[in-house]
Amino acid sequence: MQKTSITDIAEITGLSITTVSRVLSGKAEQYRIGKKSQEKVREAAQKLHYVPNHFAANLRTGKSNTLALIIPSLNNPFFAGIASEINTELRKFNYITIISDSDENVEIEKMELLQMTARNIEGLIIVPCGDQWQHIKEIQDQRIPVVCIDRYFEHLDIPYISTDNYEGANKATQYLIENGHSKITCIQGVQTSTPNRLRVKGFTDAMREAGHKEINIVGDDFTFQNGYLETKLLLQQKQRPTAIFTLSNTIAMGCMKALKEENIHVPNDISLITFDDHPYLDYLSTPLSCIAQPVSDISKIAVKFLLSKIQNKDINTSQVLLKPSMKLRDSIRKIN
Amino acid sequence: MQKTSITDIAEITGLSITTVSRVLSGKAEQYRIGKKSQEKVREAAQKLHYVPNHFAANLRTGKSNTLALIIPSLNNPFFAGIASEINTELRKFNYITIISDSDENVEIEKMELLQMTARNIEGLIIVPCGDQWQHIKEIQDQRIPVVCIDRYFEHLDIPYISTDNYEGANKATQYLIENGHSKITCIQGVQTSTPNRLRVKGFTDAMREAGHKEINIVGDDFTFQNGYLETKLLLQQKQRPTAIFTLSNTIAMGCMKALKEENIHVPNDISLITFDDHPYLDYLSTPLSCIAQPVSDISKIAVKFLLSKIQNKDINTSQVLLKPSMKLRDSIRKIN
DNA sequence: TAATTTTGTACAAACGTTTGTGCAAAATTT
């Protein structure tokens, strides 16, 4: 069947498209449309299976009721969880959220941003996937409110909500040191990402503060493969670390696969702590200790920031780091 | 800065909006726009930071280049993985995909569908979250191509791609029986979902075929909590099963938490197999055997079905069940 | 030189809503 428009309904009811539009967009009372006319319109709309054309309405009003959320990977439970919460929260405010997966690829991120702005989005929440920021800055320059999550750019005046990665990593490292570990290897992710850089700095500072001169940082990617390969390399060395600190769960999983293949047990042979929590960590062969990020808080605050910017056009730039928490399970052995 | 339109560029370049539109939408050669004019237009567009208005274009052309994907939960790695693959695949065909999370709530699903159709989507891939289908059928009646994934409606002529849930569950149960188990409990998910119903039937048939009269099926939800509570109840009974078959990973996780709390070891005290794979399953305290669904194939075929329907308006209804595979890890003990 | 073709570009309608403005009839007030 052919698509029904307001014009069709006007013809059937003998009313004008103005009257029909006002009834269907909930403004009947405001414009004193008679009860009988309202009923005729509603009946006709139902009978003809009328579906409003959001594009036409948006063209005229300039309001899309659409927001965009760009995350680097739907396959990462951390980001999937954030996406789920943000989507649910924004729905409460009658926004539709276009969720986009940039696949950890800045060129895709740029393309997606173009697609989003062409659709007249009224706001953007983004987990940037690289260190390029100009294309994100340009969105803000177009007077589209932007909020960064997790990864952000310190020197830009774009609001962001993240975890205090430095503090989380610092505490994780301190804990290892307090348990007698001095030979600790950190397996990092993407070096240019701000969370990674701060986690590395947290690790490094904790080591230095404890007087440990030998600081070992390896890896360059938040992937399973990176965790796997770097752990394999570590285990080939004469002098192995007594503890490993992985900067993401995907790295931790790769690390654990390599350890298992080499018949090295956590925590008896080596201790392991990771960044980020997940329910699975409880049921691993060795339940993993970790630094947990407050995912729910991050999501809700990001939404709050964005809506505040949209509604009040407030120019204040909120840049907040939330406190992570350390979750001790069974993967750290005391050796002093 | 104010939004730039084609009209602004026309004014700056002294050309008509027709010329400008044709240059910017890649039709300059086709309409013999001179080189100098093209250059003037492109320069002005860049200088004024022109962003096309997709809504206006769509209003005129009737083409949105937009597809919709509705999944019941972004927090479920199975669906998040599917969403990721489908999104990546459709991007290759220059579609933007609106990903929507219905939160296992059919009313939200209906609302989301309304929002999608109002945005002139050209196709829909959906994992239905309940047993109501009329609102999905209506989408197809509006001549919007629809493909169901994972959960579907057998009696409808809507294309779907899923796993042969019956066969997967049947084989899992047979394997348990071959390993000497006869007291097997199945912890199921949402009873009205087609995959669940078929998995239960596969389990039941395998049990009956082996001459086992006592068939125990519990639960009613694909959640951690359901798995946890039902396992707790099981462990209170005098006669416990020797094996548990959970119909999803989230149920399996809840089950494992309960077992751990009761100090019951897998597979020494009880065997466990689940439906669905995940990389984590390898590193659990007991690596879990499972029936793995071909997620990548499901995603790619769903995309293929949808694009085929969009492009060729082909009325054939493809309804395909893919073969699952059994992945044996360490969670099943042979007891005969 | 005139007729025809090619080139480069423009006009204006269309898409489907929304909304500022306004009209005519009915009701009320003076």
Added chain:
DNA sequence: AAATTTTGCACAAACGTTTGTACAAAATTA
């Protein structure tokens, strides 16, 4: 009875693109 107000509705412009159609100048052909 006339003036004013209220009620119920309609006209037409607007949003920003796309595109069918067409025009005028330049180039080519006969």
